[in-house]
Amino acid sequence: DAGVIQSPRHEVTEMGQEVTLRCKPISGHDYLFWYRQTMMRGLELLIYFNNNVPIDDSGMPEDRFSAKMPNASFSTLKIQPSEPRDSAVYFCASSVVLSWANEKLFFGSGTQLSVL
Amino acid sequence: GDSVTQMEGPVTLSEEAFLTINCTYTATGYPSLFWYVQYPGEGLQLLLKATKADDKGSNKGFEATYRKETTSFHLEKGSVQVSDSAVYFCASGGSEKLVFGKGTKLTVNP
Numbered sequence: 001d002a003g004v005i006q007s008p009r010h011e012v013t014e015m016g017q018e019v020t021l022r023c024k025p026i027s028g029h030d031y032l033f034w035y036r037q038t039m040m041r042g043l044e045l046l047i048y049f050n051n052n053v054p055i056d057d058s059g060m061p062e063d064r065f066s067a068k069m070p071n072a073s074f075s076t077l078k079i080q081p082s083e084p085r086d087s088a089v090y091f092c093a094s095s096v097v098l099s100w101a102n103e104k105l106f107f108g109s110g111t112q113l114s115v116l
Numbered sequence: 117g118d119s120v121t122q123m124e125g126p127v128t129l130s131e132e133a134f135l136t137i138n139c140t141y142t143a144t145g146y147p148s149l150f151w152y153v154q155y156p157g158e159g160l161q162l163l164l165k166a167t168k169a170d171d172k173g174s175n176k177g178f179e180a181t182y183r184k185e186t187t188s189f190h191l192e193k194g195s196v197q198v199s200d201s202a203v204y205f206c207a208s209g210g211s212e213k214l215v216f217g218k219g220t221k222l223t224v225n226p
Contacts, residue, residue: 004159042218043160043205056213091159105214107159 002026004108006092012114018080021111023092024073031098033105034067034077035091043091049075050098082115089113118143122206122217129196129224137191137220139180139206147210149173149182149189154203154219163191163204196224 005024013019025032033048047057052069060067064083069075079086089112093105123138141149148167152160164173169184180191189206201224206217 037219039218043216045213093159099209103209104162104165105160107161109157109159 004092004094004106006090006108006111008111009109010112010114012116013082014116015083016081017115018078019082019086019113019115021077021090021092021113023075023077023108025075025092025094026106027073029094029096029106030072031095032069032075033093033095034075035093035107037089037091037110046077048098079113082113084115087113087115118147118208118210118213118215120206120208120215120217122204122220124218125203125221127220127222129222131198131224131226132195133224135191135193135196135200135222137204137206137222139189139191139217140187141189141206141208141215142187143208143210145210146184147208149180150207150209150214151178151180151189151191152205152207152216154205156202160205196222198224198226200224 007022030051034046035043037043046059047067049069067077089110091107091110093107095103095105120141150165151163153163154160164175166173166182172181178193180189203219203221205219208215
């Protein structure tokens with residue numbers, strides 16, 4: 001299995017531009033998560049999906065952020081318009097079931113986003 | 117809400133040194149506890165876990181014991197290797213979400 005695949009690995013953009021991050025979860029995993037990692041706040045859960053349906057988006061920082069999962073093998077996280085404070089590493093993760101107490105999450109390699 | 121606090125890094129050790137990375141948690145109820153590791157350029161991967169008090173998780177020479185009385189889950193390894201250089205994350209998994217600490221960067225020099 002190729003694991004969770006994210007693209008691009010690095011993204012540099014200017015303030016105000018739209019940014020789209022992509023994720024392909026592991027086949028057969030029903031849950032998909034988007035995390036953001038910063039020095040100040042560590043690893044934060046932004047949103048997660050079950051069977052392509054958003055379940056909890058309470059971590060999405062503001063309306064500039066949106067996430068979709070049109071099918072079981074693809075998800076996007078979009079920032080429009082982007083701001084310098086959005087600069088971070090964005091991780092996608094997937095799991096077979098949801099059991100926060102037991103389940104192992106499989107993470108992608110992340111997208112390093114820099115907004116100038 | 118639930119939270120995890122781990123020692124700030126970076127931590128720099130020589131090969132074969134003893135490693136301890138402290139982690140404490142606050143949670144309602146009795147969460148499961150995890151250590152994830154992030155090698156350079158890669159995503160996080162599960163290193164070990166413990167699901168109840170006094171359980172010891174272990175993997176690749178690393179160990180951590182779930183201490184309910186001190187709400188701690190410290191990571192230890194008796195003899196680190198250069199290949200252990202990575203960022204280590206402590207996490208707490210309860211009924212509502214998985215909460216991560218901010219991570220501790222470990223560098224092991226030959």
